Amino acid sequence: MTRPSEITRERILKAAERLFAERGYEATSVRAIVGKARVNQAAINYHFAGKDGLYRDVLRAAFRALTEHQLAHAEEMKALSREQALVEFVRHQLQPLIGRDELSRHLRIFNWETVRPTAVFRKLLSEEAAPFMGVAVDLVHRFLPDADQRTLVVAAIWLIGQCNVFMRNREQLAEPPINLALDESAIEFIGKMISRWAIGGLGGTV
Numbered sequence: 025m026t027r028p029s030e031i032t033r034e035r036i037l038k039a040a041e042r043l044f045a046e047r048g049y050e051a052t053s054v055r056a057i058v059g060k061a062r063v064n065q066a067a068i069n070y071h072f073a074g075k076d077g078l079y080r081d082v083l084r085a086a087f088r089a090l091t092e093h094q095l096a097h098a099e100e101m102k103a104l105s106r107e108q109a110l111v112e113f114v115r116h117q118l119q120p121l122i123g124r125d126e127l128s129r130h131l132r133i134f135n136w137e138t139v140r141p142t143a144v145f146r147k148l149l150s151e152e153a154a155p156f157m158g159v160a161v162d163l164v165h166r167f168l169p170d171a172d173q174r175t176l177v178v179a180a181i182w183l184i185g186q187c188n189v190f191m192r193n194r195e196q197l198a199e200p201p202i203n204l205a206l207d208e209s210a211i212e213f214i215g216k217m218i219s220r221w222a223i224g225g226l227g228g229t230v
Contacts, residue, residue: 033071036061041082045129048136049079049144076144083148086130090120091156098159106166107223110183113163114222115215117187121194121206135192160184167226179226186218 039061043052054075058065072078093116101109120127137145160180165171168179190197197204204210 029071032063032067036063036068036071036078037082037085040078041086041126041129041133044079044082044136045132048140049142050140079142079144080148083133083145084152086133087148087152089127089130093119094159095155098162101159101163106163107219109163109166110223110226111215111219113160113183114187114219115211117184118190118211118215118218121190121211121214122208131191131194138192164226167223183222186222190214 036057040052040057043056043060046052047056054065054068057068057075057078061067068074068078072081094113097112101112104112120131123131157177157180160183161176164179164183165176168176171179194206196202198206
């Protein structure tokens with residue numbers, strides 16, 4: 025049975041997620057969160073120790089939602105050829121492009137961080153990004169077995185960036201003058217293009 029305090033905590037998280045996605049961290053007040061969640065400020069202080077703690081938990085949930093598949097299937101990817109593993113990695117990086125509701129809000133929150141980065145986000149990345157970066161580094165290492173660690177890290181960041189440019193600009197890409205239809209077929213097409221270029225750039229066979 026779910027306890028009332030857990031229900032309250034979840035309601036605060038959902039309300040905060042929506043507001044942070046709409047307005048960003050700075051423009052979202054505790055008063056607005058309290059009003060949307062229908063709780064008092066003491067509940068936020070009790071569950072999250074204030075606005076920063078609440079934002080950290082929202083960011084953590086968003087980051088894990090966007091990377092959980094890659095982490096859960098990291099061992100399975102090792103059993104694939106390096107080319108197929110890269111294709112799968114790229115495809116799952118792009119999947120949130122067609123996500124709705126919660127995934128869409130997650131992307132908007134990270135978009136706010138692109139233009140107005142917060143100390144909370146920087147600290148969270150230092151705590152949460154290592155496992156996901158490890159998957160990406162291991163993947164590019166299969167293409168660059170003799171590369172040093174710095175080269176592998178830069179290559180991994182580059183690979184992730186090829187997907188992120190579509191993620192960050194999703195809404196603009198779907199509108200004029202580009203009018204890029206973002207559906208399953210688009211994910212397949214973009215994924216194949218990125219994968220082909222990445223495999224070529226990393227020295228694999230297309």
